[in-house]
Amino acid sequence: MKVNYGTKYSLPMLIWLTLLFIVPSAIIIMFSFMEKNQYGGVNPVFSLQAFKDLMNSAYFKILLNTIYIAVMSTIFTLLLALPSAYYMARSKYKSFLMLLIIIPFWTNFLIRVYAWIAVLGNNGFINQFLLKIGLIKDYIGMLYNNNAVILVMVYTYLPYAILPLYAIIEKFDFSLLEAARDLGASKSQSVFRILIPNIKSGIITSLLFTFIPAFGNYAIPQIIGDKNTNMLGTVIARELTTGRNWPLASAISMLLTLVTVIGVLVFTSKQKNIKKVI
Amino acid sequence: MNGSNIKVKNVNKIFDDFYALNDVNIDIKAGEFYSLLGPSGCGKTTLLRMIGGFDEPYDGIIYLDNTNLLELPPNKRPVNTIFQSYALFPHLNVYENIAFPLRLKKYSEQEIKEKVQKNLSLVKLEEHIYKMPSQLSGGQKQRIAIARALVNQPKVLLLDEPLSALDAQLRQHMLLELDSIHDEVGITFIFVTHDQQEALSVSDRIAVMNEGRVLQIGSPFEIYETPADKFVANFIGETNFIKGKVTEVMDKYAKISSENVGDIYVYLDKKVEKGSTVHVTVRPEKIRITKEKPQNLPETFNLFRGKANKLIYKGFQTNFFVDVNEKFTFKVLKQHARYILDEGIINWYEDVYIWWNVDDGFIVEVEQNEG
16 A cells, blocks of 8 residues: 655644744734734734724835845845856865855854944944045944945845855856857857856845845844834834834734745746746 | 868967977868877867867967967857867757857848758758757757857867767767768868777878877878877777887898797888887788688788687677787787688687788887987
């Protein structure tokens, strides 16, 4: 008799996902349709108040700003990750370069974010250096704006973007580029027509690895960003704590998840098309 | 003539501490099927990559007709390459692979279609036009690579060990096909191989290379029958080398005394002096083998009595290893046409006579300053 072990063996995974992913998500959905409790938490009464609050144009602006920061961070990360991964894959010192990529992970993420204050702040390296050589007379305010957030996002997610790209470029057959050149392609044509299409799945993985955490980020905009034009992640935290509006925080969370899911679906549906072609 | 000539002049290539190419001079005629033959690491692929534009010489010039090829980037050279790994683009189907160079040149869709179909029919793979490279067999990939390389109508086609990944039977078949494609398109083919059989069977001329040098250039017949030195004689086909001292020089022949074999006479095709040490080569198929003492011998011959101590039956022929004086083993080939019926089979350890015409043995190398 043929025994189907699939269900049996996948049971622990099923329990794991149910407890740690589906149940919390369900709770968030439930909370978003309830009344807020004056002292935090929710009253178990059905209400659409949270979604009415969400229609406020202020939140729409924050959503747009979040998308802007996430998209810009993703673009810059990828622009840096592609050449870095290419160079790493072709270098003689692959394992050494890999070590350099991994070293930042040995330090706590928050400490690394705070370290940027020591670099960009008014008393940071850059300002102090420029003042000392007399290039500027007063501090340049480099922190607490969108650009600083994007910079630190790029710094944080660059390794996550490089690794999948490196993995796929390392497997790429570079004689294909010679073949393309041989057949009349210029250097850039050979990269865009041959290299990029063949490493597309790695590019999409890198995009997701950057976009998803950037979009839902809380710590970086909280520490580095402008208090007025925040990201959705910081707004959720604010509503949960000082705002004492759990239903609204839950509704914003749902919005965030929704946008992320749509983004992922768009990317992965493209990936399926590529697999069909390959 | 659709092809171009290629002139390689005084080309050197130095890697760290050795010459990958050492003063290479090659003159390839338009429309020729020209082979670069040599063991791996002899520089043949480096030379091919230079013509293709993927490697640069340390010094020297490579001309195509009258233009200096080295001044052009690979995509501007009227030269196309068939890579050892075929290098088909895995994300494009057969049609798009062949259309790739045409799309770069911005041909119209109609022109592209016509050219792709024409080249696919040249390699007889019309029915696979929409397959992906991963769905093709090795031989089919090879043919698509040929069709793709020819669609640009290059003046010269470079083939980098194109058959090495195929099995023996398919290799033979593709070789004949390459030959007929060469006849059909009429362009210059430069064929890099380490397989002497491949080179001999299709080339108009062959350049034999070793350790970055060109040792001999000639037709397959010249290379095989009159190898320039010991390396060439050994690399192309099998042969017997006999080392000995020249004891007598006549006007057409020389007498050589070998410690192992005894006295032999050889055809004199280069100047030697009495007393110098030389290496003589005799091809195994030039040596006859008989059980009885041979009758009707030519005027000049070398005859030895020996023992057939080992033999390898190959169906169409037998390879004999005949020990002479218990010191030297001659390799002898015997074709089976008539032999078994007329003479009876020679068995292991049987005493035999071997002999060859003096004209079939000659000196390949003279050792310098011996004694």
